[in-house]
Amino acid sequence: xxxxxxxxxxxxxxxxxxxxxxxxxxxxxxxxxxxxxxxxxxxxxxxxxxxxxxxxxxxxxxxxxxxxxxxxxxxxxxxxxxxxxxxxxxxxxxxxxxxxxxxxxxxxxxxxxxxxxxxxxxxxxxxxxxxxxxxxxxxxxxxxxxxxxxxxxxxxxxxxxxxxxxxxxxxxxxxxxxxxxxxxxxxxxxxxxxxxxxxxxxxxxxxxxxxxxxxxxxxxxxxxxxxxxxxxxxxxxxxxxxxxxxxxxxxxxxxxxxxxxxxxxxxxxxxxxxxxxxxxxxxxxxxxxxx
Numbered sequence: 001x002x003x004x005x006x007x008x009x010x011x012x013x014x015x016x017x018x019x020x021x022x023x024x025x026x027x028x029x030x031x032x033x034x035x036x037x038x039x040x041x042x043x044x045x046x047x048x049x050x051x052x053x054x055x056x057x058x059x060x061x062x063x064x065x066x067x068x069x070x071x072x073x074x075x076x077x078x079x080x081x082x083x084x085x086x087x088x089x090x091x092x093x094x095x096x097x098x099x100x101x102x103x104x105x106x107x108x109x110x111x112x113x114x115x116x117x118x119x120x121x122x123x124x125x126x127x128x129x130x131x132x133x134x135x136x137x138x139x140x141x142x143x144x145x146x147x148x149x150x151x152x153x154x155x156x157x158x159x160x161x162x163x164x165x166x167x168x169x170x171x172x173x174x175x176x177x178x179x180x181x182x183x184x185x186x187x188x189x190x191x192x193x194x195x196x197x198x199x200x201x202x203x204x205x206x207x208x209x210x211x212x213x214x215x216x217x218x219x220x221x222x223x224x225x226x227x228x229x230x231x232x233x234x235x236x237x238x239x240x241x242x243x244x245x246x247x248x249x250x251x252x253x254x255x256x257x258x259x260x261x262x263x264x265x266x267x268x269x270x271x272x273x274x275x276x277x278x279x280x281x282x283x284x285x286x287x288x289x290x291x
Contacts, residue, residue: 040084045138057091187232187236266281
């Protein structure tokens, strides 16, 4: 089963509540949440993603995905979160309300394959604890066009390690292409989100290939001749990617819009800042990255 841990700020729109906390402190926030606990929260950045993930269970008529709420709220203030989950009909049963502490500590205990949070520090701590993590870039952009779940990944420093990316950063494009061409038959090392991608591909196998409700895309700045090593690496890992876009460094935004991504994962802050206005975006936490 694919297990995803998600924070309340990533799942619901808590911008007004969070502003109260920042301006007036914890006690004002507590009173606000309790007085409004029967007023459902609006959809947050990852709400459509979670809804589509949980819908896979209905389509398969068996449990394939489990979403677990991990929250800094106390049980007292967290009641509004659970009431909102019930109101929106989300099948989320497990939760950890941590009373102001970072909820990342329970991501591993729940055996999650991915941790999503709007808090960068929580994501870094979760990554240090061995859980692939991404910071959700908060905007007003929410995609929910149909029931087909579409997930897009960057390549280097996300699916793959940053070994080749470092060659590009230190020695330039020519050295990067030369290295990739020379090592075309040698699989790339695994990156921080390789294990999550692998779990998604296992999940895909529960559906007929011609009618699968989950579609995966690789959206990378790579191009020929560095494409060959990528294709051979995925083949070596026995991982199927539905679409691969080799963009030679051009802006990814229009392509992500055309793909109708429900979420896009990239490690570069600047790229995430640009993409978040077009599709829901998660900044992958790579402990070796300078971002």
